[in-house]
Amino acid sequence: MSRRVLVVTHSGREEAVAATAEAVKALDGAGFTPVLATDDSRADNVGELELAIVLGGDGTILRAAELTRGLGVPLLGFNLGHVGFLAESEREDIGEAVQRLADGDYEVEERGTLDVRVLLAGAETAVVGWALNEVALEKGDAARMVEVALEVDGRPLSTFGCDGIVVATSTGSTAHAFSAGGPIVWPDVDGMILVPVAPHALFARPLVVGPSSVLALEVVARSPAHGVLISDGRRRVDLPIGSRVEVRRSDVPVRLARLTQAPFADRLVLKFQLPVDGWRGRGVSSGRFNGRSVEREV
Numbered sequence: 001m002s003r004r005v006l007v008v009t010h011s012g013r014e015e016a017v018a019a020t021a022e023a024v025k026a027l028d029g030a031g032f033t034p035v036l037a038t039d040d041s042r043a044d045n046v047g048e049l050e051l052a053i054v055l056g057g058d059g060t061i062l063r064a065a066e067l068t069r070g071l072g073v074p075l076l077g078f079n080l081g082h083v084g085f086l087a088e089s090e091r092e093d094i095g096e097a098v099q100r101l102a103d104g105d106y107e108v109e110e111r112g113t114l115d116v117r118v119l120l121a122g123a124e125t126a127v128v129g130w131a132l133n134e135v136a137l138e139k140g141d142a143a144r145m146v147e148v149a150l151e152v153d154g155r156p157l158s159t160f161g162c163d164g165i166v167v168a169t170s171t172g173s174t175a176h177a178f179s180a181g182g183p184i185v186w187p188d189v190d191g192m193i194l195v196p197v198a199p200h201a202l203f204a205r206p207l208v209v210g211p212s213s214v215l216a217l218e219v220v221a222r223s224p225a226h227g228v229l230i231s232d233g234r235r236r237v238d239l240p241i242g243s244r245v246e247v248r249r250s251d252v253p254v255r256l257a258r259l260t261q262a263p264f265a266d267r268l269v270l271k272f273q274l275p276v277d278g279w280r281g282r283g284v285s286s287g288r289f290n291g292r293s294v295e296r297e298v
Helices: 014-029 058-067 091-102 266-274
Strands: 003-009 031-038 053-057 074-081 107-110 114-119 128-129 134-137 148-154 155-162 164-169 191-199 207-208 216-219 227-231 235-239 244-249 255-257
Touching: 003 014, 003 058, 014 053, 014 091, 014 255, 053 058, 053 091, 058 074, 058 155, 074 091, 074 155, 074 164, 114 227, 128 134, 128 235, 134 244, 148 164, 164 216, 191 235, 216 266
Parallel strands: 003 031, 003 053, 053 074, 074 255
Antiparallel strands: 107 255, 114 128, 114 244, 134 164, 134 227, 148 155, 148 216, 164 191, 191 207, 216 244, 227 235
16 A cells, blocks of 8 residues: 655745755655645545644644644654744654654654634624644734623623634644743643633633633624634634634644654744753753754753
8 A cells, every 4th residue: 555645745835845855755665655735735635644744833734733633644844944843853854754754663642722603793603623732813903803602611701802812732832822922731631621812801811711612702892903813824804893713722733743742842942042051950951852952951
């Protein structure tokens, strides 16, 4: 049977195009059949896939997750962007990483996602969607706030004006929610994070709820502006005044191929270049992340 690998790349970047050519050559040499994703159509029409490799930043990985939604295909990201929290490897590691994939020398990590149901004002049927990182309800008028009522598990919690509200997974806690002042949550925490953006209220703090909770946001009738719902920065739904958004944990995870099992703390240190000089822990902390040694002697 042909070992088919989907190759998803940021085609608008010269570096990504060159890396794609290198990856295709490495895949051919390792016995894989590379299949290039040429547009944003679903990947279930290209035959059975063993893996998908992604060349770009986190945005390209989110695109790959959308293309392979529900197929159970592990994604391996090569970071060609900036921070790249979802990526596992760097450009210079392509050859070694492909060989490890061919040898089955990797593990698969499942990340939780969100199911989204939108009840538009005046509409008879709901709009459904999903997200790996977050869904963000944003104001539709740059000059005005959007007034939002917040509900948790069928009970009203608060109503306030704001620039928006972000509902994120643990995976997305280092993305839009982090920029809005939310907490960093370890990926193995199965919950949802809600972060108001520039709220005009005394009680409008980030919330963390459990995996069985349902969060609902309503654009109330007195809101000065309508809303816009954006999922993973890719999918947009306009929210007229009176619309309601319900967010819950999804049963469909995104699967990430992992070549290393470095602690998440090491990932934070490397990605954010955090100062750890002077740490006096167990003497040596060692591991590898993105193909780099993270051993530190103190």
